[in-house]
Amino acid sequence: MSERILMCGNEALAEAAIIAGCDAYFGYPITPQNEITAYMSKRMPEEGRVFVQSESELAAINMVFGASATGKRTMTSSSSPGISLMQEGISYLAGAELPSVIVNVMRGGPGLGNIAPSQGDYFQATRGGGHGDYRTIALGPSTVQELVDCMPLAFDLADQYRIPVVVLADGILGQMMEPIVFNKKPRRSLPPKDWALTGAKGREQNIVRSLWLPEGSLEKHNYKLQAKYQQVQKNEVLCEQYEVDDAEIIVIAYGVAARIVRSAVKKARQEGIKAGWIRPITLWPFPTMQIAKAADELSIFLVVEMSMGQMVEDVKLAVAGKVPVVFYGRAGGGVPSVDQVLEKIKQLTIPVKKQ
Amino acid sequence: MDTEISNMADIDIAWCPGCGNFPILKILKQALTELTIEPTNLVMVSGIGQAAKISHYLKANVFNGLHGRALPAATAIKAANPALTVIAESGDGDMYGEGGNHFLHTIRRNPDITNIVHNNMVYGLTKGQASPTSQIGFKTPVQVAGVFLEPFNPLAVAIALNASFVARAFSGDAEQTKEIIKQAVKHKGYALVDIFQPCVSFNKLNTFEWFKKNSYYLNDSHDPSNRNEAFKKATENGPFPLGIFYINQDNNSFEENIGIYQENQKPLYERDLDIGKLKSLIETFIVAK
Numbered sequence: 001m002s003e004r005i006l007m008c009g010n011e012a013l014a015e016a017a018i019i020a021g022c023d024a025y026f027g028y029p030i031t032p033q034n035e036i037t038a039y040m041s042k043r044m045p046e047e048g049r050v051f052v053q054s055e056s057e058l059a060a061i062n063m064v065f066g067a068s069a070t071g072k073r074t075m076t077s078s079s080s081p082g083i084s085l086m087q088e089g090i091s092y093l094a095g096a097e098l099p100s101v102i103v104n105v106m107r108g109g110p111g112l113g114n115i116a117p118s119q120g121d122y123f124q125a126t127r128g129g130g131h132g133d134y135r136t137i138a139l140g141p142s143t144v145q146e147l148v149d150c151m152p153l154a155f156d157l158a159d160q161y162r163i164p165v166v167v168l169a170d171g172i173l174g175q176m177m178e179p180i181v182f183n184k185k186p187r188r189s190l191p192p193k194d195w196a197l198t199g200a201k202g203r204e205q206n207i208v209r210s211l212w213l214p215e216g217s218l219e220k221h222n223y224k225l226q227a228k229y230q231q232v233q234k235n236e237v238l239c240e241q242y243e244v245d246d247a248e249i250i251v252i253a254y255g256v257a258a259r260i261v262r263s264a265v266k267k268a269r270q271e272g273i274k275a276g277w278i279r280p281i282t283l284w285p286f287p288t289m290q291i292a293k294a295a296d297e298l299s300i301f302l303v304v305e306m307s308m309g310q311m312v313e314d315v316k317l318a319v320a321g322k323v324p325v326v327f328y329g330r331a332g333g334g335v336p337s338v339d340q341v342l343e344k345i346k347q348l349t350i351p352v353k354k355q
Numbered sequence: 356m357d358t359e360i361s362n363m364a365d366i367d368i369a370w371c372p373g374c375g376n377f378p379i380l381k382i383l384k385q386a387l388t389e390l391t392i393e394p395t396n397l398v399m400v401s402g403i404g405q406a407a408k409i410s411h412y413l414k415a416n417v418f419n420g421l422h423g424r425a426l427p428a429a430t431a432i433k434a435a436n437p438a439l440t441v442i443a444e445s446g447d448g449d450m451y452g453e454g455g456n457h458f459l460h461t462i463r464r465n466p467d468i469t470n471i472v473h474n475n476m477v478y479g480l481t482k483g484q485a486s487p488t489s490q491i492g493f494k495t496p497v498q499v500a501g502v503f504l505e506p507f508n509p510l511a512v513a514i515a516l517n518a519s520f521v522a523r524a525f526s527g528d529a530e531q532t533k534e535i536i537k538q539a540v541k542h543k544g545y546a547l548v549d550i551f552q553p554c555v556s557f558n559k560l561n562t563f564e565w566f567k568k569n570s571y572y573l574n575d576s577h578d579p580s581n582r583n584e585a586f587k588k589a590t591e592n593g594p595f596p597l598g599i600f601y602i603n604q605d606n607n608s609f610e611e612n613i614g615i616y617q618e619n620q621k622p623l624y625e626r627d628l629d630i631g632k633l634k635s636l637i638e639t640f641i642v643a644k
Contacts, residue, residue: 029481041497
């Protein structure tokens, strides 16, 4: 498939996962991502691959755990409350160093919240989410095309680093239709899965576990995980920058919020305001260096999120107090408008010009 | 009877026109009114799903918690205040799927609560996936080739676990369903009422007509104290029996078993701090000088 076609985000990411070689999909119904499950239920059997509608999210993530242990590419998808239920399994996947892809089509929270789009799960996705010292790679695409492109990347990253990868979409991205092309980019050269449970004939047995009881062994295991996370931070940061060089103000946003910011920044430029944007594509690893570098040159950052302020903490850590970081966000299904963001940009730049 | 006592003023009910949940709501209100259960004394506990919305649509204390987790919350509410009438009410996906483990262990625990399950054999809220009780062959946008899993049999499971009250009703029969609910609420101990209910939007197989054609009432000679006979009836695979299958009066309720209400009937929240008891407890931790 290389022609341009129109698809909704949920179905497009499902097809992209199939093209990326997803062998097994497990999921439980929840809005606004039911199209993924429905699409997979048709396409996976056509491809001779596994589809299961599980009895709960706990079953789904543990099926992912099992399938991953056999060395197969596997994924699940859900929306915020369902992803919370999966956190125990994700922590075990991280501890056992198993690759997996988890798609979160975020909705409003906390609790059951609503079914409107939100970016309220940033902390959960970038801090690990479950118990223990671990990280998951978190990707935050902002268009359906980018969502499609990040599925093969997610599977590759998962296999390369033996790590769970979270794809953070939201209700808008999942439901909206956009023209897309399924690119068949060359895959990364990946290490052999010599850890997989494939039968121990003629070799030592493989053991999948996250339990390390002998004194000092868990600490050692944690150092090993941290060394891996440092490699991810060194090698895998992705972000987009626009008109950063001469900017007085840089607006930082990811996902759907970044689309709004893009329009607002372009309007601001038309009105003579030297605005630019930085858009993190990997949310963890976070583009800390890029933001830190920009902080040396300009006067102020504005962070826009569909949450009450989560990524803004990472921006502040990167800026390290060099210049002010201002936050603007909406929550619980509220979506910032282009005019609201433009207004914020104006408020923040006019006093700066007077000085 | 006028169900004014249970009516909510000016509510926007988010169920499809013709949904089987409407008659269940009406029947429940009638049953509660006839049992003279005051809204102040009633707690409606529910999980997530179309059926679980019912707690918002009648006058009661409402606990609308997590998907699949109504029963643990209901157990704790009853344990903290046995004076309350506690009804845990949700659909088949919530109670038997997501909350399946809690279903098993609540039966074993035997709290004095009523567990009403709207069984429409489909996930309605998420628009038509197969549920644990979906019939083999049922086609949905997700089960494109039809369901091939053995349907979950809640009644047989409950009887196997020696549940204290097990019944099945049909939303299309107001009078009998009301009587079954009344019996269940009056019953001391855990009481399951599984209610067949058509989903007019997403289940075109198990329609009102289908349920009518595929169900019949247990006859008067059925002895609800006969566990083997009840189990046999529960495993009938169509037509499906309706009525009270099994009553087990032998077991204490959870509230009786936990021991805190044997000497003092006062609910936990009404009890004063027993300084003497606290003092003696603290003293056990003090090391003698």
